[in-house]
Amino acid sequence: MANLVIAEHDHGSLKAATLNVISAATAIGGDVHVLVAGHNAGAAAAAAAQVAGVSKVLLADNAAHANLLPESAAAQVVAVAAAYSHILAPATAYGKGVAPRVAALLDKAQISDIIKVIDADTFVRPIYAGNAYATVKSSDSVKVVTVRGTAFVAAATTGGSGAVESVAAVADSGLSIFVSAEITKSERPELTAAKIIVSGGRGLGSGEKYREVLTPLADKLNAAMGASRAAVDAGFVPNDYQVGQTGKIVAPDLYIAVGISGAIQHLAGMKDSKVIVAINKDPDAPIFGVADYGLVGDLFEAVPQLVAAL
Amino acid sequence: MKILVPVKRVVDYNVKVRVKADNTGVDIANVKMSMNPFCEIAVEEAVRLREKSVATEVIAVSAGVVQCQETLRNAMAIGADRAILIETDVELQPLAVAKLLKAIVDKEQPKLVILGKQAIDDDANQTGQMLAALLGWGQATFASKVEVAGDVATVTREVDGGAETVAIKLPAIITTDLRLNEPRYATLPNIMKAKKKQLDIFKPADLGVDVTPRLTTLRVDEPPKRQGGVKVADVAALIDKLKNEAKVI
Ligand SMILES: Cc1cc2nc3c(=O)[nH]c(=O)nc-3n(C[C@H](O)[C@H](O)[C@H](O)COP(=O)(O)OP(=O)(O)OC[C@H]3O[C@@H](n4cnc5c(N)ncnc54)[C@H](O)[C@@H]3O)c2cc1C
Ligand SMILES: Cc1cc2nc3c(=O)[nH]c(=O)nc-3n(C[C@H](O)[C@H](O)[C@H](O)COP(=O)(O)OP(=O)(O)OC[C@H]3O[C@@H](n4cnc5c(N)ncnc54)[C@H](O)[C@@H]3O)c2cc1C
Numbered sequence: 001m002a003n004l005v006i007a008e009h010d011h012g013s014l015k016a017a018t019l020n021v022i023s024a025a026t027a028i029g030g031d032v033h034v035l036v037a038g039h040n041a042g043a044a045a046a047a048a049a050q051v052a053g054v055s056k057v058l059l060a061d062n063a064a065h066a067n068l069l070p071e072s073a074a075a076q077v078v079a080v081a082a083a084y085s086h087i088l089a090p091a092t093a094y095g096k097g098v099a100p101r102v103a104a105l106l107d108k109a110q111i112s113d114i115i116k117v118i119d120a121d122t123f124v125r126p127i128y129a130g131n132a133y134a135t136v137k138s139s140d141s142v143k144v145v146t147v148r149g150t151a152f153v154a155a156a157t158t159g160g161s162g163a164v165e166s167v168a169a170v171a172d173s174g175l176s177i178f179v180s181a182e183i184t185k186s187e188r189p190e191l192t193a194a195k196i197i198v199s200g201g202r203g204l205g206s207g208e209k210y211r212e213v214l215t216p217l218a219d220k221l222n223a224a225m226g227a228s229r230a231a232v233d234a235g236f237v238p239n240d241y242q243v244g245q246t247g248k249i250v251a252p253d254l255y256i257a258v259g260i261s262g263a264i265q266h267l268a269g270m271k272d273s274k275v276i277v278a279i280n281k282d283p284d285a286p287i288f289g290v291a292d293y294g295l296v297g298d299l300f301e302a303v304p305q306l307v308a309a310l
Numbered sequence: 311m312k313i314l315v316p317v318k319r320v321v322d323y324n325v326k327v328r329v330k331a332d333n334t335g336v337d338i339a340n341v342k343m344s345m346n347p348f349c350e351i352a353v354e355e356a357v358r359l360r361e362k363s364v365a366t367e368v369i370a371v372s373a374g375v376v377q378c379q380e381t382l383r384n385a386m387a388i389g390a391d392r393a394i395l396i397e398t399d400v401e402l403q404p405l406a407v408a409k410l411l412k413a414i415v416d417k418e419q420p421k422l423v424i425l426g427k428q429a430i431d432d433d434a435n436q437t438g439q440m441l442a443a444l445l446g447w448g449q450a451t452f453a454s455k456v457e458v459a460g461d462v463a464t465v466t467r468e469v470d471g472g473a474e475t476v477a478i479k480l481p482a483i484i485t486t487d488l489r490l491n492e493p494r495y496a497t498l499p500n501i502m503k504a505k506k507k508q509l510d511i512f513k514p515a516d517l518g519v520d521v522t523p524r525l526t527t528l529r530v531d532e533p534p535k536r537q538g539g540v541k542v543a544d545v546a547a548l549i550d551k552l553k554n555e556a557k558v559i
Binding site: 096127138139177180239254277283290297 | 327405541
């Protein structure tokens with residue numbers, strides 16, 4: 001039995017989510033190999049080879065993979081798939097694009113967003129925005145799974161001694177072309193990897209207020225910044241700030257929800273945080289039902305006081 | 311060109327589902343069912359493309375129980391021209407749905423299939439990508455903007471770090487994200503009109519598709535309950551708790 005982890009990377013280094021997937025693969029048991037499909041991606045492959053638990057890295061280095069498009073990536077995975085009983089990818093925008101294509105090309109079911117490995121065939125995954133956990137068993141010979149990063153500790157980035165092996169790259173699919181990217185630049189920790197998150201909702205009222213009120217708090221705590229869907233839809237912040245069922249799933253040590261009511265779709269993205277603080281003027285807001293510490297009051301007074309006192 | 315829009319009937323997003331006492335699944339008897347919100351956005355986008363004369367016909371398709379007809383009528387009230395139900399009581403998993411949809415694509419030859427990025431019940435986020443793979447088509451998932459010109463769709467996608475724009479060759483698959491559009495409300499006259507629109511029904515066997523599930527749900531559990539904590543009196547008390555009790559700052 002051998003597991004293939006589809007690495008998410010930026011050619012030069014691995015994305016953090018890849019390390020969580022390697023842990024899930026280790027939990028399944030058997031050898032853990034990592035596929036790096038990229039362009040001039042030797043550094044990412046070398047990094048993967050160092051990760052604890054990885055015994056081999058397959059490097060498919062070709063211009064076809066320069067923009068990490070899912071059509072070529074899936075074809076690349078299928079080209080090397082024969083040797084593997086399990087194929088794993090992170091449940092990120094990248095992994096979600098690639099893994100189902102791989103599953104369909106292999107005529108296998110996919111098990112999405114697993115949070116626990118029971119045995120080599122059986123996994124736990126959340127359904128209904130995390131309101132239920134389904135234990136599902138696959139009867140397929142090959143299991144294609146995506147992994148929820150927050151549910152598995154990251155594998156150590158050192159301690160491995162995998163060999164890097166070059167594999168023949170597939171040709172560019174020609175089905176899609178990368179045009180451009182607008183990636184939000186931030187000095188802050190990445191939302192899904194942050195220890196502390198300060199998150200704002202519609203209660204902030206505007207983008208200016210969101211920044212004016214929450215930025216000093218996030219600065220003090222060296223926190224990442226998140227938001228509810230209502231705040232994103234109203235244009236306070238870009239879409240990649242969204243936490244929730246259809247946004248990012250986070251589980252920091254401390255999640256501070258400011259002016260967020262606590263809709264189930266929002267809770268789905270943050271209720272596994274270790275400690276939750278809610279600041280809301282409505283004492284009956286559902287967010288207080290999950291918050292360890294609730295402060296009922298006007299956020300425009302409470303947050304500046306908090307900043308001053310820290 | 312034709313656009314095919316698969317729509318799924320799901321538990322309404324306002325319903326908080328409960329796990330059945332015998333842990334065999336969630337209790338969806340007598341709960342409100344609606345069209346998956348992402349599918350509504352897909353229908354709206356397709357109808358807008360027809361209104362802009364990019365498309366000539368919008369066909370809604372659903373796979374599932376007989377009540378999915380309501381979901382299809384709803385899609386036609388938003389503006390889909392006709393509908394197809396693939397009727398089955400079998401538990402459909404995404405690979406099976408993708409194979410059924412492929413059979414419909416083979417019949418109808420649409421240039422574009424617009425799906426929801428995920429269904430809010432199973433949260434699988436698979437069907438569109440699987441269909442793209444089965445057809446050998448390109449895909450643009452998590453779309454927040456779609457422009458079609460000639461044989462190319464230029465799609466802005468919501469990705470983890472922000473946004474990305476790709477150009478895909480038609481025929482192709484697009485899956486919708488929340489900010490693509492705001493679906494219109496179906497007006498009463500349009501709801502009435504929808505009742506008269508054509509709705510064809512097939513069985514999976516008519517399409518030659520084996521829908522046997524590959525995954526078995528062994529059990530379904532309530533997630534660990536998070537206990538609500540305490541309300542603190544003021545900011546000073548909050549800081550004290552975070553420092554000395556939770557020790558997170
Ligand atoms: C298919 C679907 C998917 C969704 N996915 C997501 C998702 O991924 N993430 C997500 O977040 N939502 C999601 N939603 C939306 C969700 O249902 C809610 O609409 C949203 O989370 C509400 O955001 P909010 O809490 O900021 O706004 P509101 O519900 O409007 O809450 C604002 C809160 O601010 C408080 N407030 C106002 N002023 C002040 C003040 N001065 N001081 C203190 N408190 C104040 C109010 O008391 C209120 O509780 C989804 C919805 C659907 C249908
Ligand atoms: C535990 C469990 C219990 C289930 N019980 C039932 C049941 O009692 N009855 C039942 O009918 N099914 C049942 N199903 C099947 C399930 O409802 C879905 O049809 C299937 O799993 C597809 O997953 P998804 O919708 O999350 O896919 P996603 O990939 O998240 O869906 C994305 C998009 O694909 C399209 N799509 C998905 N499904 C359909 C569809 N059926 N018709 C048209 N378009 C579609 C929509 O555009 C949707 O937005 C069950 C599945 C599981 C795992």
